[in-house]
Amino acid sequence: MNKIISAKNLVKTFEGDRVIALNGVNLEVSEGEFIAIMGPSGCGKSTLLHVLGGLESPTSGEVMVDGVDLCKVKKLDSFRARKIGFIFQLHNLIPVLTAQENVQMPMFELKLSSKERNEKAKKLLRLVGLEDRMDFVPPKLSGGQRQKIAIARALSNDPRILLVDEPTGNLDSASGHEIIQIFERLNKDGRTIVLVTHDKDIAEHASIIYHMKDGQILEK
């Protein structure tokens, strides 16, 4: 299968060279794969996800995503808008917007009419099982439902890659299970998923699990 993500000797340091978050990471992800990256807090999982998604530039090394060398891309915003769907532990939905309006947020960067945005948001909320909560604002929804909105939001630009950071960290086990089922379904539909977690039960749903420690990937 095509390698959709390829990272070579990734190094990322902060505060000069005093904090080494990534210390020579090599990673290859094939198109349609569902991988999990496990490791303790502070091992560099989230930083790796940020570098892979173009939120952060590596200090050194190479990172290719869907054939694009991220170190050479000038407009990373538009790259993220077209290629990547991000899901975070803290979803940061806008509390005054309804579920449907929150899902539309990434679509402002696409040339869609207001009506098209509405239709697409409805479709995505149906996909995550929230068709009956479209007009609810986040404070009126449970943690699991909010995370589903965040997933629908991440899917709104039809990204081929989903980068997921501790998606069930704030959820009870039943909600967490529902969320992971959605990721499995999305993976079956052909999306590549890179999931970062420290929860072994969640990681086991992935086809490959990587372990990270001190900024390095130790084993597969």
Added chain:
Amino acid sequence: MRFSTLIFKNILRRKTRSAFTVLGISIGIATIIALGAVMNGMTVSMEGMLKSGKADFSVAQSGISDLSFSRVSENRTNEILELDGVKNTAAALIGFYSVGDNPYVITWGVEKEDFPMLSINIINGSAFSQEHELLIGAVASKEWNKTVGDKLVLKELEFNITGIFESGSIYQDKGVILSLKKLQEIQNQEGYVTIIYVELEEEANIEEVCQRVEEEFPDLVTIKSVAELGKVDKGLELMDAATLAISFLAVIIGGIGVTNTIMMSVYERTREMGVLRAIGWTKKRILIMILGESILLCLFSVLIGSLLGFLGTELLMLQPIIGGLLEPLYTVDTFVRAFVVAFAVGLIGGMYPAYRASKLSPSEALRYE
């Protein structure tokens, strides 16, 4: 959902904070509206005094700071009439006296032969023919509920109302007219007038005649238009300067208030900004959103401030001491000025927070706690 809806909903997140910010700016806007309306009213009133009827220009004492201080020899009326190009002249003495509850009623001392030139039309009754007779303006007649045949006490003297007049100037129509001689006697100003109105021959050049008047009579100054009001009245210039200063202060104080409000909002939403950047929003879109919130807050302030300004001015006008003397005039210019000030406050106040928000590194914003 439209992008504008998002901006609107964002400012409703902290309703109390937004409301207080809007209120703060609204007070500045209200002041601009009120001062503007009062100043416009004063300008029109002054214009009514300076450009009466068929007069092409008026003449007052030079070097004065307020028209009511003008003291011109009555003889100048005939001397100016003898100049080339002058068709007619009319003199008026102006005073302010209390009538009933109204402490400042403009009182004109004019000869009735000058009524046609000053476009004073008697719509009811007739002109005064004796000392203790006077005319009242149509507006004054309604406000005081007085008509022909009624009595009016002016400076402890009782006058018979013989007629009601209209001049087309609300300032005049709120006042009374009595004979020049009688008003000179009341004011102890025999032989003096406040202002002389000059009507020119058709072919006369107004600039040349004005120049000649000022050359022949150095103690006099000519006023051709409202733009020259400053020659005889510094009050309006001062008020205009005050309005500008208040507008400037409103921009600074309002701008600081808006900056503070929007900056707090940006800090509170730092992680959210990080998520928006992560999902593909450009720096420009973040900038527009934050600037939009700032400008929208200020546009709400224009609406509320205009309403407050209008209500405040009307409340002030209920006071006889102010309402009797002034008629506020709400012009489009005043509201445009308020709008421009509010827009500037929104733009300047929102610029820094918007810049900060747009410059946030998405990764750092996501780590922000």
